Amino acid sequence: MNYTVQVVVMPLKELLDPQGKAVLGGLENLGLGKIKDVRVGKNITLQIEADSKEAAKSIAEEAAGKLLANAVMEYFEVTVL
Amino acid sequence: MNYTVQVVVMPLKELLDPQGKAVLGGLENLGLGKIKDVRVGKNITLQIEADSKEAAKSIAEEAAGKLLANAVMEYFEVTVL
Numbered sequence: 144m145n146y147t148v149q150v151v152v153m154p155l156k157e158l159l160d161p162q163g164k165a166v167l168g169g170l171e172n173l174g175l176g177k178i179k180d181v182r183v184g185k186n187i188t189l190q191i192e193a194d195s196k197e198a199a200k201s202i203a204e205e206a207a208g209k210l211l212a213n214a215v216m217e218y219f220e221v222t223v224l
Numbered sequence: 225m226n227y228t229v230q231v232v233v234m235p236l237k238e239l240l241d242p243q244g245k246a247v248l249g250g251l252e253n254l255g256l257g258k259i260k261d262v263r264v265g266k267n268i269t270l271q272i273e274a275d276s277k278e279a280a281k282s283i284a285e286e287a288a289g290k291l292l293a294n295a296v297m298e299y300f301e302v303t304v305l
Contacts, residue, residue, distance in 0.1 A: 145260070151267045166268070166291065175287050179226070179271045186232045186267035187247070190260045206256050210247065 146191045146199035147224040152212045153184035187211055188224075196223050227272045227280035228305040233293045234265035268292055269305075277304050 154160045163181040170178050189206065193199035203221045212219040235241045244262040251259050270287065274280035284302045293300040 153267065153269070163268075169291050170287055173287075173290055175283060175290075177273045177283055178287060179273055181271075182269045184267045184269075186234065186265045187244075188234070188263045188265075190262075192258045192260055202256060202258055206251050206254075206259060209254055209256075210250050 144193065144195075146193055146196060148189045148191055148199055148203040149222045149224055150187040150189065150203055150207045150211055150219055151184060151222075152187065152207070152217050152219045153182060154217055158216060184217070185211070199223055225274065225276075227274055227277060229270045229272055229280055229284040230303045230305055231268040231270065231284055231288050231292055231300055232265060232303075233268065233288070233298050233300045234263060235298055239297060265298070266292070280304055 160182045162183045166183060167178065167181040170181065189203055191199045191202050193202060200221055200223050207219040207221060208214070241263045243264045247264060248259065248262040251262065270284055272280040272283050274283060281302055281304050288300040288302060
């Protein structure tokens with residue numbers, strides 16, 4: 144079966160996120176000062192051919208750990224849709 | 225109140241996603257050939273000071289429309305967490 148799996152990769156909470164800070168500045172300049180913090184990460188959707196939902200999740204976790212996320216700076220969350 | 229809002233920005237389905245294709249090639253080289261397609265977009269989390277969940281969502285939609293997403297190439301989805 145074909146599964147759609149979402150992998151969200153975000154900068155670790157302990158780290159500064161310069162891209163997020165830049166976006167926050169841009170939003171303030173647009174008059175959106177009610178936005179107090181911004182963090183920017185990646186959203187990756189995978190189409191996976193697997194026998195079960197669990198197998199698809201396991202493949203996605205392997206992909207995230209090996210290639211999609213850099214564990215030194217980022218964490219990831221895997222959701223089978 | 226403070227709301228956490230997630231904005232997912234993805235390349236339009238009609239468009240090629242060269243970054244996704246590159247990642248797909250990398251995953252195949254790692255032996256993850258069961259992954260048949262990859263699309264890469266952005267995941268942005270916003271902390272918004274607003275009176276209600278609806279107000280927070282409306283601010284996030286304005287931010288996404290004006291700055292976070294490029295409507296020519298991308299679509300976005302807003303979720304209040």
